[in-house]
Amino acid sequence: xxxxxxxxxxxxxxxxxxxxxxxxxxxxxxxxxxxxxxxxxxxxxxxxxxxxxxxxxxxxxxxxxxxxxxxxxxxxxxxxxxxxxxxxxxxxxxxxxxxxxxxxxxxxxxxxxxxxxxxxxxxxxxxxxxxxxxxxxxxxxxxxxxxxxxxxxxxxxxxxxxxxxxxxxxxxxxxxxxxxxxxxxxxxxxxxxxxxxxxxxxxxxxxxxxxxxxx
Numbered sequence: 001x002x003x004x005x006x007x008x009x010x011x012x013x014x015x016x017x018x019x020x021x022x023x024x025x026x027x028x029x030x031x032x033x034x035x036x037x038x039x040x041x042x043x044x045x046x047x048x049x050x051x052x053x054x055x056x057x058x059x060x061x062x063x064x065x066x067x068x069x070x071x072x073x074x075x076x077x078x079x080x081x082x083x084x085x086x087x088x089x090x091x092x093x094x095x096x097x098x099x100x101x102x103x104x105x106x107x108x109x110x111x112x113x114x115x116x117x118x119x120x121x122x123x124x125x126x127x128x129x130x131x132x133x134x135x136x137x138x139x140x141x142x143x144x145x146x147x148x149x150x151x152x153x154x155x156x157x158x159x160x161x162x163x164x165x166x167x168x169x170x171x172x173x174x175x176x177x178x179x180x181x182x183x184x185x186x187x188x189x190x191x192x193x194x195x196x197x198x199x200x201x202x203x204x205x206x207x208x209x210x211x212x213x214x215x
Contacts, residue, residue: 034095096137105130112149116181120153132171156180
């Protein structure tokens with residue numbers, strides 16, 4: 001489980017005007033909720049938050065929020081950004097408590113180079129890049145590894161094939177395909193063109209004069 005620290009300030013005023021004022025002052029409006037807590041508006045330093053997000057995985061890192069002398073553990077649940085400037089507009093935090101399971105998305109890391117790629121010139125078609133899991137916050141994995149070194153051309157891995165740590169429950173459909181070792185499209189197209197270019201042999205019936213000349 002990865003952890004990080006972030007300072008925050010409780011606030012009572014809300015609304016678009018307040019949010020704009022906070023941003024002008026170098027703060028990001030936020031809210032924390034969860035574990036029988038009523039949603040509480042916050043403000044977090046913009047530079048501190050942006051620096052933090054530059055080197056953590058926001059989905060799986062537990063944030064130690066410093067709130068007026070006390071600390072609260074939370075996960076970032078949503079980051080709202082400006083559609084063009086990429087400026088952070090708002091952040092949602094969810095308070096967590098050990099022993100109380102949460103649903104989070106964890107990245108999948110592929111380990112090794114498949115035999116179908118090394119020897120057969122195949123490509124890794126990576127379909128699902130995150131796994132949705134239910135887990136105690138204290139046991140959130142930073143990522144889940146998948147060993148793909150022995151996969152041949154045409155072989156695939158499904159959700160049910162992934163080994164997860166103890167205490168982790170996978171929420172995705174077991175039959176969902178995670179990846180497949182695919183034949184390169186160029187090879188498929190070349191084979192199709194080769195088959196199409198072969199001209200079939202034409203067998204014609206002999207004309208009567210042909211038969212006479214052959215005698």
